[in-house]
Amino acid sequence: MRAVITETKLPGDAIARLVRRVAAEHGEVLETNKSGITQWKNGVQPAGNVGVYLAEALSRALGNQVITLEEIGLTAPATRAPDWDADTLSALAELGRSDVDVERRQALGTAVYSVAALSLPSDDWWPRMANRGTTRGATATRRVGRGDLAAVREMTTLFSQVDQRRGGGHAWTSVVQYLTTDVTAYLQGKFTDERIRRELFSAASELAYLTGWMAFDGGRHPTAQRYFTEAVKLAAEAGDAPMAAHVLRAMAHQAIDLGHHQQALNLATASVEGDRYALASPRERALLGVVHARSLAVSGRRNAASKALLRAEDDLAAADSGIEEPDRVFFFGEASLAHETACALRDIGDLGGSVREFQRSVRTRKATAFTRTHAVTLGYLGSVHSQLNNIEQACATWSQALDAMDGIRSGRTRQAAADMRSLLSPYRRRGTTTASEIDARAAAYLSETA
Structure with missing residues (x-):
C-alpha cells in the first residue's frame, strides 16, 4: 500500500481530497484528512466503504490504472457469482433506480469488479432463458410494436456513434436513463407479435451492452460488469445467440485488460462456440475471433493465437455488402482487425509485427468517425516503438495521439497518456526536449480529464 501511494507523488492531503471527492460522487460525505492517509499507509483498515473509495482515488491519481483493494493491503468485500436466473427486468429497474436513489447508488458505488462474476451460466440455462422469454407475461398495458423497436435501434446507433467519437465519458447517464426507463x-x-418481442429484447441487449461498454471505456469496471451481465440475459431471452456472443466478447476484452487471462479465455471461447459463432455474420465472426485470438495470446498459447488470427482475417474477407449484418458491428473493419491483431502480436512478443499492424490500423481507420479508438491505437503504437528503443518515433506517434485525444473522455485514452509519462520518465530526467514536451502534454490531458 505504501508503494502505491508513494507512486502517485501526491502528498497525503491531496490524496485525502481525492478520496473525499470520490465518496461525494457516490453520495457519501467523508471527513478524511492527511492523518487518515498516514494511518492507512501504516496498515490500518479504513471503516465502511472508505477502502473502495481509496482504491478508486489512487487509480485516478495513477492515470486510471486499475488499483485493487488487495494491492493496497485492504480486504475486498465478499463477491459471488451472478444469479443468472434472477429476473432480468427487475435487475434493469434496480440499476435505473440506483442513479436517483442515494442509498442504492452508495451501495452500488462500493462494488468491486468480481472475478467470480465471470463464471458462465450452465448449458441448460440458455434454452431455459429463451423459454422464459416466450412465456413472460406483460406487466403493463402499453402496446409495443415495430415503431418502438425502430426508435430503440435509432437511439442505440446515435449513442454508439457518440461513444466512438468522444469516448464513454460522454452521454453515459443519458444512455442509462433511456435503457432503464423507456426501454424497460x-x-x-404487450407486443404486437412474437417476432417484435424477440427483436426488442435483442435491441435492449445491444443497448445494455453499449451501456456496459461505455462504462468499461470510462474505467468504471464494476458498473460495466453489471450491465454486461444483464445484456447477456436479455440476449438469451431473445434467443439471439450472436448477440450473446457479442457481449461475451466484450466481457473477455475487459478481463484481458484487467489481467484475468484464464477467465478471459473462458469467455472468449464461449463466444465462438455453437450457434453463437455459427449464426453470426462474417464481420461479427471476425470480431469474436480476433478477441479469442487475443485471449489465447495473453494465455501464452502462441500457435493457437496465430491460427485464430488467420481465421478472423478469413471471416472479415468473407464480409460482403450483400450480406445482412447487425448494426452493432458497424465499427469493425480492416482498421479494427489490425488494431486487435497488433495487440495479440504484441502480447506474444512479436513487436515488429505489432508495429506493422498498428500502422495499418492507423492508415485505414476513418479517424473522424472513430476518434477514440484512433487515439488509443496511436498510444499503443508509440508504446511499442518505445519498447523497441525508437524513442524519437515514439514521441512523434504520441504527439499524434495527444492531438487526437482533444475532446475525448475515455479511461483508455487516459491510460495511454499515463503510459506515455511512465515510459518517458528516464528521458525526462535527462532533459530531453521532445520527451519533456510530450510528457507535459500528457500531464495536461490527464489533469483536464480528471
Whole structure:
C-alpha cells in the first residue's frame, strides 16, 4: 500500500481530497484528512466503504490504472457469482433506480469488479432463458410494436456513434436513463407479435451492452460488469445467440485488460462456440475471433493465437455488402482487425509485427468517425516503438495521439497518456526536449480529464 501511494507523488492531503471527492460522487460525505492517509499507509483498515473509495482515488491519481483493494493491503468485500436466473427486468429497474436513489447508488458505488462474476451460466440455462422469454407475461398495458423497436435501434446507433467519437465519458447517464426507463417500459408491455418481442429484447441487449461498454471505456469496471451481465440475459431471452456472443466478447476484452487471462479465455471461447459463432455474420465472426485470438495470446498459447488470427482475417474477407449484418458491428473493419491483431502480436512478443499492424490500423481507420479508438491505437503504437528503443518515433506517434485525444473522455485514452509519462520518465530526467514536451502534454490531458 505504501508503494502505491508513494507512486502517485501526491502528498497525503491531496490524496485525502481525492478520496473525499470520490465518496461525494457516490453520495457519501467523508471527513478524511492527511492523518487518515498516514494511518492507512501504516496498515490500518479504513471503516465502511472508505477502502473502495481509496482504491478508486489512487487509480485516478495513477492515470486510471486499475488499483485493487488487495494491492493496497485492504480486504475486498465478499463477491459471488451472478444469479443468472434472477429476473432480468427487475435487475434493469434496480440499476435505473440506483442513479436517483442515494442509498442504492452508495451501495452500488462500493462494488468491486468480481472475478467470480465471470463464471458462465450452465448449458441448460440458455434454452431455459429463451423459454422464459416466450412465456413472460406483460406487466403493463402499453402496446409495443415495430415503431418502438425502430426508435430503440435509432437511439442505440446515435449513442454508439457518440461513444466512438468522444469516448464513454460522454452521454453515459443519458444512455442509462433511456435503457432503464423507456426501454424497460417497452420490455414490460404487450407486443404486437412474437417476432417484435424477440427483436426488442435483442435491441435492449445491444443497448445494455453499449451501456456496459461505455462504462468499461470510462474505467468504471464494476458498473460495466453489471450491465454486461444483464445484456447477456436479455440476449438469451431473445434467443439471439450472436448477440450473446457479442457481449461475451466484450466481457473477455475487459478481463484481458484487467489481467484475468484464464477467465478471459473462458469467455472468449464461449463466444465462438455453437450457434453463437455459427449464426453470426462474417464481420461479427471476425470480431469474436480476433478477441479469442487475443485471449489465447495473453494465455501464452502462441500457435493457437496465430491460427485464430488467420481465421478472423478469413471471416472479415468473407464480409460482403450483400450480406445482412447487425448494426452493432458497424465499427469493425480492416482498421479494427489490425488494431486487435497488433495487440495479440504484441502480447506474444512479436513487436515488429505489432508495429506493422498498428500502422495499418492507423492508415485505414476513418479517424473522424472513430476518434477514440484512433487515439488509443496511436498510444499503443508509440508504446511499442518505445519498447523497441525508437524513442524519437515514439514521441512523434504520441504527439499524434495527444492531438487526437482533444475532446475525448475515455479511461483508455487516459491510460495511454499515463503510459506515455511512465515510459518517458528516464528521458525526462535527462532533459530531453521532445520527451519533456510530450510528457507535459500528457500531464495536461490527464489533469483536464480528471
